[in-house]
Amino acid sequence: MKIYTDLKDFSATNPVVTIGTFDGVHLGHKKVIKRLQDLAREVNGETVIFTFYPHPRLVLNTHDDELRLINTLEEKKKLLEAAGVDHLVIYPFTKEFSKLSYTDFVEKILVGQIGMKSLVVGYDHKFGHKRKGTYEDLKVYADKLNFKIEQLEVLNVDTIDVSSTKIRKALAEGDIQTTNKYLGHRxxxxxxxxxxxxxxxxxxxxxxxxxxxxxxxxxxxxxxxxxxxxxxxxxxxxxxxxxxxxxxxxxxxxxxxxxxxxxxxxxxxxxxxxxxxxxxxxxxxxxxxxxxxxxxxxxxxxxxxxxxxx
Structure with missing residues (x-):
């Protein structure tokens, strides 16, 4: 897996991209990665995960000092590499970057710098300034900028939606069985x-x-x-x-x-x-x-x- 903190060094063939913090690299994340890999095979492309550091909530929410994360950055790298991801972009998350509109993010970064051919998003994914970029908005830009887009349904385990938030709650309660079940690893x-x-x-x-x-x-x-x-x-x-x-x-x-x-x-x-x-x-x-x-x-x-x- 190639890791980038500066997009001037980025290079990939027919990039198939997803975006997110990927805290925990849990079963829901692994479902997204599996779909990325399937799509990449169809177009002879390569998988790209676009993530952020520090975690956006640590930068934007002054009342979120007590936020604790499932993974450190180094742990996340190793888990994503083990999942078979080809490229990991770790983009510096700053207050200035948070003000970038979703349209500029898609056009200037995902398409302009990464050369994105396909985008896979989660069931509730929103991004850009004030999280205004929705799946419906992105579909418009997919047609305009000539990339494919796909939205995945939430992953359920025992009828419960798997999420990083639920895993953090389970850990805070000492519920290791639920934590490990949702992570797909210990x-x-x-x-x-x-x-x-x-x-x-x-x-x-x-x-x-x-x-x-x-x-x-x-x-x-x-x-x-x-x-x-x-x-x-x-x-x-x-x-x-x-x-x-x-x-x-x-x-x-x-x-x-x-x-x-x-x-x-x-x-x-x-x-x-x-x-x-x-x-x-x-x-x-x-x-x-x-x-x-x-x-x-x-x-x-x-x-x-x-x-x-x-």
Whole structure:
């Protein structure tokens, strides 16, 4: 997959294009990508995804500081490449760009610079200044500028419309099963292992403290999760705690991500690891003593082994 942040370098044969933020690269997005690929084969063309960075809501909505995204930009790149996309345009989203009319966007950028031959849009897609560009408007320009346009119906899973918004809500509620079902892959967090207080070592459950690096990456609801941890291309069972560790932490505003990797004793400080989420086991809770905490961690470990053991 070729990646562009400047369209002066762009080149593709008979580009078949879609537009969107593609947060999550979920099943609905994969349906769009599959249709792009089918159309590209018909015209001996290549698939193009036109996306934006930063996310438009982070730029335009001053009250949206708490927006968290399913994917970082690097994660999105890897997921789109794995889906078989030929070209990814990452266009800088600014307040100035947001004022561009949909007519200028289509004529000057999609047709003028990309050379678009076909456009595939989602069921509710609108774009351009104040989101005034609708499918009906685009059809007029398709005839005028000699490109084909197609609108796809929403993807339903168990009669529910799949969307990035619904996936974010499921993650905020700790609903990993719904999240993974809508994504079509397991939710994951990549991060670097950083120094911690090493309290886990003292009670027999050493943990890796994980820093996701990107502040806008969505971290699921506080609690304990059954996960698999990818270290140096190998996967291990793990039990993950997200929260403030109320039994051993006096700074209750200090949220952390800590994972105990089962049957693992390597030094992984300052390494990058990936955590794949399988199931939420329980809420984070306060214990009256370290012994009570240790006993519960032993139960959590057994549950992880029962859920994920080969």
């Amino acid at each position: 939710y994951f967090i990549k991060g670097i292992v950083v120094d911690g207080k090493k309290l886990g070592h003292e009670i027999g459950f050493p943990t890796a403290n994980v820093d996701p690096q990107e502040s806008y990456k969505l971290v699921p609801k506080d609690g304990v999760y059954a996960v698999k941890v990818e270290v140096d291309d190998k996967r291990y069972l793990g039990m993950l705690n997200i929260g403030v560790r109320p039994t051993v932490n006096n700074q209750l505003d200090n949220r952390s991500i800590e994972v105990h990797i089962l049957d693992f004793d390597q030094d992984i400080y300052f390494k990058n690891i990936t955590i794949h989420f399988y199931q939420r086991i329980r809420n984070e809770q306060f214990f009256g003593s370290i012994d009570e905490l240790t006993a519960q961690l032993a139960k959590d470990k057994k549950e992880v082994e029962n859920l994920l053991g080969e």
